[in-house]
Amino acid sequence: METRAKDLQSVLDWMALQDLAAEYGQAIDAGHDTGDWSRWINVFTPQVTADYTRFRPGEQPFTVAREQLVEFAKQSLRGFARVQHATATSVRIQFKGPTQAEVMAYAEVAHYFLLGGVQQEWTIIARYTHQVEKTAEGWRIRAVLLDPVHYRGNLVGLDLVQGRRLV
Template identity: 65%
Template sequence: MREKDTQYILDWIAIQELVAEYGQAIDFGRDTGDWSRWVNVFTPEVIADYSRLFDGEPVTMARDAMAKVGGDALAPFHRVQHATANTVRTHFKSDTEAQVMAYADVAHFFYAGGVQQEWTVVIRYTHDVLKTAEGWRIRRVMLDPIHFRGNPVGLDFVKGKRLV
């Protein structure tokens, strides 16, 4: 376990900011089409494990490819809002590696028949983070859906289905 000195506190704060930025940068990317903020939270190569939501297996990719992942998954929604809770746990494995668990309520807004709909998923994120020359970055993200609320068509949308 790391000594809880000034550097520990600075690293802990930087990781808290990184976890908050993960969700806020997704929202910004959906709103503006500019996914550069989101891409910047990752190491140059990232393991994206969204298999608990989308099925399949974790995928290793260049961080720039994450922009397409986010853009494609959120295309049917006109707004998205990540309400990220305080980090549940930050476990430092070393001075340059940690694992972080955080919860988020993620609301997805869309129109069906001219009426705004909402689909919300409560998520537990597990981030493996690495201290790099750029600062703390996410090396591996795992999304674990806990609960769904609202119009279940939203889940179909993130899985690539569309209304006709």
């Protein structure tokens, strides 16, 4: 009976981690669209390490309170009218113990903006690698690494996310 309960817990944890990978993207989209970032804050542990250096050259990974990560997201997305994360349903999960795991998921993230009154799109195909831990509130991300695989569309979008502004 104990083995069966442990197997059930493994399945429940696996399902929760699949949901967490999808929630990361959907919650940032909702925060950007509505200004309510509470869903996105909730995917993280109280302190989170973010590594976006592979598409933001010259920057370093940083560790902040999860509420501070919202400010980084707001600044990165301020040039876009809308953002849409489409996270792959095939998520790789490697358990490193009962309360630690690594979750890797691919995402296609479309960013929409206006240029000269014409809607533009810049899309990044990326691999997210999350270091996660099981807390009293459930599974949460304690570290995130964004690894770009491919860009397409109007590359002005890459300039915008890297902090450059249109005149």
